[in-house]
Amino acid sequence: MLADLSEALQQRQQQGLYRSRPVLEGPQSPHVTIDGREFLAFCSNDYLGLANHPALIEAIAEGARRYGVGSGASHLISGHSQAHHMLEQALAAFVGLPRALLFSTGYMANLAAVTALVGREDVIFADRLNHASLNDAALLSRARFIRYPHLDLVALEKRLAATDAQRKLVISDAVFSMDGDQAPVAGLLALCRRFDAWLLLDDAHGFGVLGERGSGSLYSLQQEEWSAPHLIYMATLGKAAGVSGAFVAAQAPVIETLIQHGRTYGYTTAAAPLLAHALLTSLQLIEQHSWRREQLARLTGRLRNNLQPLPWQLLPSETPIQPLLTGESQEAVRLDLALREQGIWVPAIRPPTVPEGRARLRISLSAAHTETDIDRLSAALHALARH
Template identity: 70%
Template sequence: MFSGLAEQLRVREQQGLRRIRQIVDSPQASHVTVGGRDYLAFSSNDYLGLANHPALIQAVCEGAQRYGVGAGASHLVNGHSAAHHQFEEAAAAFTGFPQALLFSTGYMANTGVVTALAGRDDAVFADKLNHASLNDAAMLSRAKFVRYPHLNLVVLEKRLAATQARRKLIISDAVFSMEGDIAPIPQLIALCERYDAMLLLDDAHGFGVLGRQGRGSLHLPPAPAVHSPRVVYMATLGKAAGVFGAFVAAQPDVIETLIQSARSYIYTTATPPSLSHALLTSLQLIGQDEWRRELLAQHIVQLKQGLQALPWKLLPSDTPIQPLLIGASVDAMRVSQVLRERGILVPAIRPPTVPQGTARLRISLSAAHQPQDIARLIDALHELATPS
């Protein structure tokens, strides 16, 4: 058995697919310390620069003083703190839904929603570039798993029209984590109305960044789509919100169904209450600090303009996720490694996370970056692309 595992690992190494953890010695920021060396980092989902914000640090300390460290039990036994409940109410109000439910992670939230809302006699329809957690959730549900080409709503509609499933659930990223593009949310909701389906929208990379006051992808112009009762909205809290966890917002009957049936909610210890206490402050910062989103928008324009002449092309994205398409996994790893040697961290994303032949650098921009940081990355990439 062990020789077989070793051979698999050797092959993975040869194909440039081996993943290696790096130990970060500093707080998350635009500049981090890894292994005793300082780096300029474009590798974090801390889009608003809140992960090390003094107000959140203070709020965590206050929460620990008030609620202790651990929750001690699952939400349905004795672990549902007043801090958890206050955050759920605040998250629902912030996103415009009647109710919200706190989960430990986005992965657990997606698993809980899909398996609670779909089963053997049902069908789940999924964009082919959805996050792995949505795909895994669909397979765990034992519903018929129907995938459609990325953003191809013509094919999705044909498959909706052909199904005889009892219940239909469309699942989609709002902002696709490795592409940076945005799902056509109003059109997805229209299909739900036409074919009596529900929509689970994973807004892990849109919450805090997109929409009015950072309220998420459902609040993008021309008109908010949040009012459809068919939408089940999931947002994570360890990216733009700067803390940890996730929540699901939906109609009361959906939330109550999750409380009663979502196994990833029922059978796990609740998150530390101090984190929910800090998240109340995070919501305030997200709503009031419009300058952070304005600065992000400036960074995106600067990067796009600066990389236009490269042989590698940025994929179409107006979000802080800016994927630079390289092609072969070994080439993407080489570029990432050379940048690292120059003190710049940009992760190489390879199969199976992305399709074969589409390995890329995933450049993540943050409001914590400065224009000179963006310029340094642009200059380094141009030097790498220029034949010596």
């Protein structure tokens, strides 16, 4: 059995698909030390540069003094802290929905939301480029799983019209993690209202980044649409929020159903209360520091202008996720390694994370980057293109 595993791992290396774990020595930052070497990094989802913010560090320390370190139990036993409760109320108010429920990770949040709401007799409609957690949740639910072409509302409409299932759920990333493009949120919600289906939006990469206040991808909706009973909103708290965890926000009956039937909620120890305490400060920084989103927009525009002449396709994205398509995995790995030689870290993304023939460099920007950082990366890529 070990020989079989070793052979499969060797084949993965030969295909340019083998992954290794870089060891980061110190906090998240555009300038990091990895495996003993200094790098200019474009590989973090710390979009607002909050992961090492002094106010959050102090809030963590204050939370530890007030609540200790571990939660000790699941939320349903004795692990639901006052800090968790206060954060849930703050998150619901922040995104404009009646209730919110905390989870340890976005993966767990998606698994709970999907599997608690639909089952064998139901149907799930999913964008073909959805995150793995949404796909895994759909499979675990045992509902019929129908995928529609990426961002194709016409195809989704036809599939919704063709089903007679009583309970229907549409699941979609709000910002797609590998392409950086955005789902047509208003159009998705309109279809769900028309066909009486739920819409679960995974806004892991939009929360904190999009909208005037950083409240995420729901900014494109009219105010009255935010309270639509069909809408279920999930976002993570370890990316733009700079800490850890995730939440689901929706109408009260949906949240109560997740509390009662969400297996990844009820059967796991609650996250440390100190994290929830720190996230209350994070929400304040997200809302008050609009300059961070403005900085991100400036840097994104500068990078896109710089990279347009390159021979590799820069996919259309207005978010901090800027994918440079190479096609073959070996080419993505070659560019990744060549940039590392110059002290620049940009991860090569390969199948199965992306479809075959769609390997790319995934450039992730942070408000903590500078224009000098952007120009250094651009110059290095242009030099690689010439040679």
